[in-house]
Amino acid sequence: MIKFTYPGPALNCCYHNHSSWSDGGTELEEVCRTAKKIGLREFGLSDHWVVPPKDGMNSEVWSMRLDRLNEYVTTLQKLKKELEDETFSLKMGLEVDFFYENADSVLKELTDSPLDYLIGSVHYSDIFPIDHSIEPWIALSEAEKKEICEIYWKKLEGAAARKEFSFIGHLDLPKKFGMINNDDYFEHAVRVLDIVQKTGIGIELNTAGWFKECEEQYPSLAILKEANVRKIPVIVNADAHDPAHLQRNFEKAAEVLCKAGYPERTFH
Numbered sequence: 001m002i003k004f005t006y007p008g009p010a011l012n013c014c015y016h017n018h019s020s021w022s023d024g025g026t027e028l029e030e031v032c033r034t035a036k037k038i039g040l041r042e043f044g045l046s047d048h049w050v051v052p053p054k055d056g057m058n059s060e061v062w063s064m065r066l067d068r069l070n071e072y073v074t075t076l077q078k079l080k081k082e083l084e085d086e087t088f089s090l091k092m093g094l095e096v097d098f099f100y101e102n103a104d105s106v107l108k109e110l111t112d113s114p115l116d117y118l119i120g121s122v123h124y125s126d127i128f129p130i131d132h133s134i135e136p137w138i139a140l141s142e143a144e145k146k147e148i149c150e151i152y153w154k155k156l157e158g159a160a161a162r163k164e165f166s167f168i169g170h171l172d173l174p175k176k177f178g179m180i181n182n183d184d185y186f187e188h189a190v191r192v193l194d195i196v197q198k199t200g201i202g203i204e205l206n207t208a209g210w211f212k213e214c215e216e217q218y219p220s221l222a223i224l225k226e227a228n229v230r231k232i233p234v235i236v237n238a239d240a241h242d243p244a245h246l247q248r249n250f251e252k253a254a255e256v257l258c259k260a261g262y263p264e265r266t267f268h
């Protein structure tokens with residue numbers, strides 16, 4: 001699996017993107033071709049891989065079919081042959097939901113496959129969908145919201161301890177809909193960063209957050225500053241579900257990283 005080093009790759013790389021193999025709106029082939037056309041040097045496709053440990057999660061409506069892994073890999077391998085040259089490299093990845101209940105078997109299967117990298121993400125607190133829509137959040141009391149967040153951060157500690165992941169996705173995701181005070185969980189995030197540092201993996205600066213109700217990249221500047229203190233590599237990613245978003249707000253991301261203390265990030 002790919003291992004990133006501090007401070008992280010240049011801005012003309014993007015490792016967190018989705019196609020119609022999961023919840024993206026565009027065919028995989030077109031997404032990859034667009035990435036090359038707009039001048040990305042390293043492009044990673046990372047459709048959702050969710051193996052739900054219990055019923056009631058409905059993950060099949062937005063994640064890849066679990067019997068199609070080989071087909072996904074073969075499709076990407078074919079595109080690699082066609083598109084790769086000295087200016088463009090295509091990486092085969094997945095965004096994997098972490099669950100304590102099945103992490104060992106799920107990660108064993110994926111690390112045995114020819115995939116290049118795995119993103120470790122948490123989209124569920126128990127069966128509560130963290131980032132699906134604002135409606136379930138509106139129905140929660142303050143105490144319930146706190147419980148959802150506590151479970152989220154505990155799960156993220158588990159993900160951060162897995163060296164199979166190249167980096168952790170959208171670290172402070174529960175802030176997405178602006179329904180919680182993200183600062184209340186700063187210490188939780190720092191605990192996760194301590195584990196990420198020990199495991200020797202990275203985190204991402206995910207620019208999609210700027211276009212959600214929270215109107216901020218994931219994770220916050222305060223968390224990125226702590227990541228820099230720990231010399232944790234940061235990968236700037238669009239989490240694009242549409243090829244038009246492949247480099248969305250990357251210059252703004254570079255500015256935020258500078259504010260966090262990271263060395264200046266350029267497009268080369």
Ligand SMILES: [Zn+2]
Nearest residue numbers: 095121169170
């Ligand atoms: Zn995600």
Ligand SMILES: [Zn+2]
Nearest residue numbers: 016018095239
């Ligand atoms: Zn994603």
